Amino acid sequence: MIEKIWFENHPLKYLLWPLLWPLSKVFGLISRSRRQSYQRGEKAAYRAPVPxxxxxxxxxxxxxxxxxxxxxxxxxxxxxxxxxxxxxxxxxxxxxxxxxxxxxxxxxxxxxxxxxxxxxxxxxxxxxxxxxxxxxxxxxxxxxxxxxxxxxxxxxxxxxxxxxxxxxxxxxxxxxxxxxxxxxxxxxxxxxxxxxxxxxxxxxxxxxxxxLQPSLAVNLKTGKQMPVSQLRNLVAMAGIGHPPRFFHTLEQLGADLVYSQGFADHQDFQPPQLAELAGRGTHLIMTEKDAVKCSEYAADNWWYLPVSAxxxxxxxxxxxxxxxxxxxxxxxxxx
Known part of the structure; x- marks a missing residue:
């Protein structure tokens, strides 16, 4: 709901505005004061010997x-x-x-x-x-x-x-x-x-x-690579800042999506949780950031999609x- 208020102009903002507006002002005051203290040299900042x-x-x-x-x-x-x-x-x-x-x-x-x-x-x-x-x-x-x-x-x-x-x-x-x-x-x-x-x-x-240019899907267990469009009955998951971006990328690649599940950024996954999710389809596909947390217990039908800037x-x-x-x-x- 907070995301909807922030980015989608949700009507609930009128209810929460009296509560959040003062907190926002306090946040801004603290943030500016902290930065200015470094700019004035009142707080020490470390200068590295390299750029x-x-x-x-x-x-x-x-x-x-x-x-x-x-x-x-x-x-x-x-x-x-x-x-x-x-x-x-x-x-x-x-x-x-x-x-x-x-x-x-x-x-x-x-x-x-x-x-x-x-x-x-x-x-x-x-x-x-x-x-x-x-x-x-x-x-x-x-x-x-x-x-x-x-x-x-x-x-x-x-x-x-x-x-x-x-x-x-x-x-x-x-x-x-x-x-x-x-x-x-x-x-x-x-x-x-x-x-x-x-x-x-x-x-x-x-x-x-x-x-962000996607490449081939990579299997977490074997490292095998193949186009996303060739993986049928895909279940997609993403624990990133804005999961819909990942799902939209999969759709652009012609993915056969049967279910999508977004998680909080940096989500700490549990193996049974993902095994249950994977059971909704034939293959499970995730972001590369999620994959580094799941590789040790990944099943044979788990994949990730690398992207490059x-x-x-x-x-x-x-x-x-x-x-x-x-x-x-x-x-x-x-x-």
């Missing part, structure tokens, strides 16, 4: 940040850099911090997104609620660029480049701050960032249009050139 790139958003929920992080890592690796990724590990609890993600790291310790980034890129990934500590854990691994998965509002870590990812269809909803609306910061914050990346929909002036040559060149220039500045004697 820091933040991939974040100004709205609550997922907008497609993780595919952008993966795209950046892969592009920088191809350019000869050694990027590392830091994350707070949302929804997870590690035995100790900072945590360096490895092949055998449980998603319950590192979180689904850090594990996905590590599996896709093999780049060093460190998790810590205090991102400065995660950065320092990566430095001995000779990383030369840091990318933070989320963290636009984590002002305790200084940054060189800010990329904000926007849901191109839902945009900013009613443009109100949490809890009255979906905003973590006001839309005026966008005037200060380096790049605005629009995921789907229609990019506006000075925004970089991003498309893509940009126009012009936008790709703009983003990567800016990063390259920033890196060169760090390498200069005056840096």
């Amino acid at each position: 820091v790139i933040v991939v974040g958003n100004i709205t609550a929920g997922g907008n497609g940040k993780t595919p952008v992080v993966i795209w950046l890592v892969e592009k920088l690796q191809a350019m000869g850099f050694n990027p590392g990724v830091v994350s707070r590990g949302y929804g997870a609890k590690a035995p100790s911090y900072p945590l360096l993600v490895a092949d055998d790291t449980s998603t319950s310790h590192c979180g689904d997104e850090p594990k996905l980034i590590y599996k896709r890129t093999q780049a060093p990934v460190a998790v810590d609620p205090i991102r400065a500590n995660a950065v320092q854990a990566l430095l001995p691994l000779e990383v030369d660029i840091i990318i933070t998965d989320d963290g636009l509002q984590h002002y305790a870590l200084e940054r060189d480049i800010e990329l904000v990812v926007v849901d191109g269809k839902r945009r900013f909803g009613n443009e109100q701050l949490i809890p009255l609306g979906p905003l973590r910061e006001g839309v005026e914050r966008l005037a200060e960032v380096d790049f605005i990346i629009t995921n789907g929909g229609e990019a506006q002036t000075n925004e970089a249009a991003m498309m 893509s940009f126009s040559d012009q936008d790709e060149s703009r983003i990567l050139e800016r990063i390259k220039q920033t890196k060169e500045h760090y390498g200069s004697p005056s840096a």
